[in-house]
Amino acid sequence: MRKILVIGSGKSTSYLIKYLLDKSTSENLHITIGDINLDNTKKLIGNHENATAITLDIFNENSRVEAVKNADIVVSMLPARFHIEVAKDCVTYKKHMVTASYTSPEMHALDDEAKANGVVIMKEIGVDPGIDHMSAMQVLDRIRDKGGKIILFESFTGGLVAPESDNNLWNYKFTWNPRNVVVAGQGGAAKFLQEGTYKYIPYNLLFRRTEFLDVDGFGRFEAYANRDSLKYQSVYGLDNIKTLYRGTIRRVGFSRAWNIFVALGMTDDSYTIEDSENMSYRDFVNAFLPYSPSDSVELKLRHALKIDQDDIVWDKLVELDIFNAEKRVELKKATPAQILQKILMDSWTLEENDKDMIVMYHKFGYEQNGKKHQIDATMVALGDDQTYTAMAKTVGLPVAMATLAILNGKIKTPGVQIPITKEVYEPILKELKDFGIQFNEKEVPYLGYNPLNN
Helix, strand or coil, X not given: CEEEEEECCCHHHHHHHHHHHHHCCXXXXXXXXXXXXXXXXXXXXXXXXXXXXXXXXXCCHHHHHHHHHCCCEEEECCCHHHHHHHHHHHHHCCCEXXXXXXXXXXXXXXXXXXXXXXXXXXXXXXXXXXHHHHHHHHHHHHXXXXXXXXXXXXXXXXXXXXXXHCCCCCCXXXXXXXXXXXXXXXXXXXXXXXXXXXXEECHHHHHHCEEEEEECCCEEEEEEECCECCCCCCCCCCCCCCEEEEEEEEECCHHHHHHHHHHHCCCCCCCCCCCHHHCEXXXXXXXXXXXXXXXXXXXXXXXXXXXXXXXXXXXXXXXXXXXXXXXXXXXXXXXXXXXXXXXXXXXXXXXXXXXXXXXXXXXXXEEECCEEEEEEEEEEEECCXXXXXXXXXXXXXXXHHHHHHHHCCCCCCXXXXXXCCXXXXXXXXXXXXXHCCXXXXXXXXXXXCCHHHC
């Protein structure tokens, strides 16, 4: 049997493992899933005859190398910082590798050796990055193939709660790593191109500069800019483009309320708070407000940030229970961002029967025969439950499909790469349609840049 090693069995692996198990008999596969904790692994594989769960500590070099050597292809679903040692083993022992994570400089440095050894290291083939690459390149290539000149590309993605599980004022729940949500946008100004001009949005203004998006059947959303919209400019072949913007999708009103935390300093992850384990939630809020012997924490916050008591933003803050004097932080030497994350997890963690939703929106502007055209493409994927989430579906299925395509020799080009070639994206996007993951395209009047961001 052909052997696939999957390292890691976290929240994003449910559809990945199910897909491979469903294909295991017809494709003659045996899937070994390695993790340091096998509780979730055993739930996902059950008693399937073509699957084995093994305890695998990737920091134990001998066991890691042995597991890699025994596989025909390796799928790494570890946190991004841990991929590199697995990748080095794969290159050394000539094993292909697939992962959804971003390509680090250390990973890219393996490119020459991977090519020399005939090894495919497929990176960034989840949802974002992943489906965004493939769906964008498919349309960009199609426009260029018919003689069009790309002048605008905007791309947005959001992990959200599905409408039937949307039961809080923020219209949001955590569907991925909560930490990434809390610290989003930090580390420098967001940068992008607009009508040939470089634009920058500093972090303190990021959540007040949003663009509105309408998705048929799902209503209106807003998007704020990603930190670096230009990262894939050359990769996508867009060196001469006029407008290039990438952003994160939320429901309308989220960003304005989130900006309260930014303005107070609660998303800061650069220092720790003294005696944080003994603080109440109310103490935490008060730590960022001026001293007053008579005014309440609520009054000080409303006054400092000019929030009216009948403002929906105020209701959103109250809903999070951040003024509770009894709930304790219970985190030692915690940063403000870590404390805020704990508070939010009380309210924004998916319940057992909650469903999540992935929304992706691309805008393509191009010139052809002296006229300007625009194509808008949208994709919405809905989860089934807390295990088989939309996030797991849109991350895991592309990974699984690429794994099988490499194993079957349909993806042959060696080296460290991302899924931007027709060899990769055409068959995967076609198969994703069988799972309800597909884009709806429509021609719309060319609108150019959004006036909100000029």
